[in-house]
Amino acid sequence: MKTSTTFVLLLSLSSWACSSIEPNEDAETIFKQTKAANDSSLQGHIEKDAEKIIAVYTDDAIVLPPGGVKPIVGIDSIRKYYQQNLAGSGRSVSIKTENIRFDVSSETDATELGRYVIDYQASDTSAVTPIKGEMLIVWKKVDGQWKIYLDMWH
Template sequence: MKSILVTFVFTLMYCHGNSQNYIGDQKEIDQIIMNSQNFSKDMMNSDHVKLGDAYTKDAKIFPNRTKIITGKEAITKFWKLPDGVQTAYHKIIPEEIEIVDNTAYDYGYYEGKTKKSDGSEVEWKGKYVIVWKKVKTQWKIYLDIWNSVNP
């Protein structure tokens, strides 16, 4: 009885501590996670062209406190940082990814740090929802919405 109770408590602690929920083919999930990691790398490299390539041609982004931006060209332009500004750190932390046929949704949190032209740094955190579409063999972002949360 004692060993069953210990096993139950251990299992409960493990399940509670592991808040990620991935539903779908693991190979497809891995590609979406890799795409998110590459997005962060491209963000830190200030590569707005690669950031734009992460989206479908008809994608839409919903930045905090702005109108919807539509189309890959406009989205690529959005990600171009002003001279002297750099994203020093960026990380996407998915809570859930679910794949249904050639569409997937992904939500969670993001965090980062921007280095401004005067040398100061600003830290930020927020939450996001992404709808992915499979284009040929690649997962691309179709809808991307995010907004900040208080630290």
């Protein structure tokens, strides 16, 4: 499974690198649309609302979480993953993202590379701990809406 996950990731990255990186006239609009969708999903993390989180994913999306977790494939598996994780102790107090690069490779495909900071509060303390990392998101336009097809963070 690790080999196929690596292959999918390399294939996605190679198609990203080989795609036209020239900004097109709609890139700014597409970025605003994906950011709004992502912001809503991130708010779902703060509210511990799995349905709000997964509303931004395609039905066949793949989530690659950190920590050696196997790839999570398909909306039903992604829903279960978030429901289980949100039921755990602690909560995200705030989530901030920073875009490093956003490329539109076609009318239906875009790739986002960025950083995040999650202010996390464990259930047994009032202290808030920042968790920092990087993210890679492959966006697909499905039925007129930009949705996450591949989501990876570490």
